[in-house]
Every structure is written in structure tokens, then in C-alpha cells.
Amino acid sequence: MIILLGETAAAREISACLRSRKLELVRMQTWSERTCLHSPNLIIDASPPSSSLKFAPLRNWCEQRNIPYLRLERPETIIPDNPLIYPVVNWEDALLQLEQRVCTLSQEKGRLITIFVTTGSHQLETIVQSSFARLARLVIRVLPEGRLVQKCQDMGISPRDIVAMQGQFSKEVNRVLFKFYGADILFTRDSGLAGGTDTKISAALELGLEIVLIKRNTICQGLTVNSVKELLDWVDANA
Template identity: 35%
Template sequence: MILVLSGTSDGNGLIRELVSLGYRVLATAVTPYGAHLAREAGAVEVSQGELDKTSFKELVQKKKVRAVIDATHPYAEKITSIAQEVAEDVNIPYLRLRREFAPVPQHPLVKMASDWEEAAEAAARAQGNTVFLAIGSRRLEVFTNYEGLRKKRLVVRILPDRDSLEKCLKLGFWPRDIIALQGPFSYELNLALFREYKAEVLVTKDSGHTGGLLEKIQAALDLKLEVILLRRPPEPPGLRLEEILKVLEQTCKGVFKG
């Protein structure tokens, strides 16, 4: 069994490729929707929910996992660290699927932030009253709790799942300020949403080509929005899909197929 840490379109594409080649795939996903997409991609089993090191190791040993492929989002640092540690502990390969960077436009309106708190501070300093948060739901409390943003309107774009919506409501977002859609989004849709919600500041993550970063930033710049971009955290060395397949074939000698 090969374990794929998924929850991204990259991960689901990897699952489909592995299954098409005859590999048996066990996938992980945090949300029910992510688990559904992994099953649709062909995973024979899916572990749903967050994993700590103990539960991750138990999963690997119980399912006789012989290789771990990490296709999580670049900002999912915790599970990446756990996967590396467990793979080393049980002496199986850990492979990171590379997510290609998108060249960030050099523009006076694009400001870089090193962490979430710096991003919230930059949003508070920015001109304009409406801040469009295209960051998902996991770190929204950093912005809702930031004193300098209390008098600004925060609009959030999240995945259309129950947990994300419930979190937004608990944090005090009005329904009119919640956009529940699955990305990535085209330039035209970003442009329409920024206009519709009268956005003046965009806060987003460096999600690369797969995450539609360039379409998002270009739409914001064309409307003269200030863009606050959270830097991508350091990642382990990654491999392209064809490189991962080659390593599996050489290292596993086909034992996962069938």
C-alpha cells in the first residue's frame, strides 16, 4: 500500500495516476469533502481527520504502508513534519510532490508577509476598509482577533464545507461576508468577486500555479487592490510526478501493484 497525503488537486491527480498504473493507494484528508474527492480519484481507502504522530504511525503500521507521498498544501507544515518523522522511524521512503512556484509580480501594491501575524498587521495598515481574505478558514482567528482590523470589513472566501462555514459564523462573520466556493478561480471570477464585494485589500497565500495565484493577483492589481501575500514556508525537497513514479518503480520493484 502507498500512502498519499492528499487534500489538494495535486494530490488527487497523483492518486489517479498511481491507480491507473495499478498501485493500491491509501489516502488521507482532513475534511469529509477532501475524503470524498480522494475516493473519487481512486483511493481504495481514505483516512479522514487530523493525525498526530502516534495515530499516523499506527496507520502506517496497520495498513502495511511501504511508501509515503506528501502532496499536501505547502502551508500544511505540521503533517509534513509528522510524515517525515514517521517515515524515518519505520524506515520507508518519504517523497514530496513538488508544487511549482508561480512568479510573483514585482509591483508596488504587492507586499510580502513572513507569517500570519505580519499579514494581519499589514492588512490593518493598508488603505481601504474592505479586506478580502482568500486564505481558507484555518487561520481566520488571527485576523478576527487583531485589534487593528476590528473596524474593517472582513470578507472571507472558504471551501463550501460545514466545518469551514461553522467556524466563520462562530468567529462573527456575517453570512453576507462569506463566500463558499471551491477553487482555483479564473481571472474573470476573481475580478467579479473583488468588484461585487468592493474589496480594497487582498490577503492570500503563495499557492503557486495550482492554486491560481497569478489569476488572483492579476485581478487584484487590475482593480488597484493592495495585495498582502503570505510567503510560502520552507518545504522539503520535492520531486516531479515522473520522478516519484521512477523512485517507486526502482525502490518498490512493483510490490505495491495488484
């Protein structure tokens, strides 16, 4: 049995390919030891980079039992050297940087500052409840799933400020969206080329937006591949 982690586009592609190979597959978004009463033969982690810490106990669990833990890790994006980009290493630092930038821009412009958020709905409540939220308008881009849209609305995000779309997005699409919503700040994380980080950054810079970017953490992932094809080749050779 193979356990597949993640709700990314890559995870969906992997799921379809593995099922076409008639392999027994279980998809999970969260994990606890109780979910693995029957030990799997392989764990495939195709979750976003932000989930690395969340699944660290599972990696340890697999290591103790000699179960392969295969991580799909998108290559890190080469970030241009630009004064409009504010790189941070974690969510807490991102909130501090957002507070500084929102307060500064609010004083300069004398109005609400629009933050275009592409980190999804995860931990969004910490922005909504932050001290700088009163100075900001939040525009949230999430996957077009009812539960995610509802989650945003439950936190008080207006429907007009929820962009429910499935990527990848070209530079042109990002540019149009940022301009349409009047974005002042892009808040994003490095999800690699496959996650469209490069096109988001280039579009934002072209419009003169400030960018608060959560960089990739460097936790060791064990077995790592950099593409769906490489992952499937490994499964074919080892599963």
C-alpha cells in the same frame, strides 16, 4: 500501504489515480505516531504549502524509518515588482502587515476596509480576534464544504461574506468577485500556479487592490515532485 496527506484538488486527483491502480491507500488530514501503527510503504504529501511545518515531525519520522516521503510542491510563483504587493514570510508578519494597511486605508477612506481572504479558514480566528478587525469587513473564500462554511459562521462571519467555491479561478472570475465584494485588500498565500496565485494577483492589481502575500517557506521537503503526473510516474516506478 500508502498514506496520502491533504484535501487539495491535487490530493483528490492523486487519490482517484492510486485507487484505480488498486493500491492500498489511506487519506489523512492530521498525523500522529498512533495513526501509523502499521508502517506505510510511502507517504505522499499533497497538502497546501501552509502545512509544511505541521507535517515536519512526520517527515522526521519517515526519515528515521527509511520510509519514502514524497512531497508535491507547486513551483513558486514569480511575483511582479509592484508597490501594491506586501510580501511576508509567515502568518504573524501577515497580521502585522494587515494591521498597518487596514489602519492606513481606514484613515484615508473613512470607512470599513474590505479584506478578501483566500487563505481558507485555517487560522482565520486570529484575524477575527485582531485589534484591526473592528475596522475591517472580512470576505472569506473557502471550499464548498459544509464544515468550512459552518466554521466561518461560528466565528461570526456573515453568510453574505462567505464565498464557497471550488477553484481554480481565472483572472476574470477573480476580478468579478473582488469587484462585487468591493475588496480593498487581497490577503493570500503563494500556492503556486496550480493554486491560481498568478490570476489572483493579476486581477487584484488590475483593480488597484493592495495585496498582502504570504510567500512560500523554503523548508527542505526531501523527495519532491512538481506535478501530479511526475508524482504518479514516481509511484509507478517505485511503489
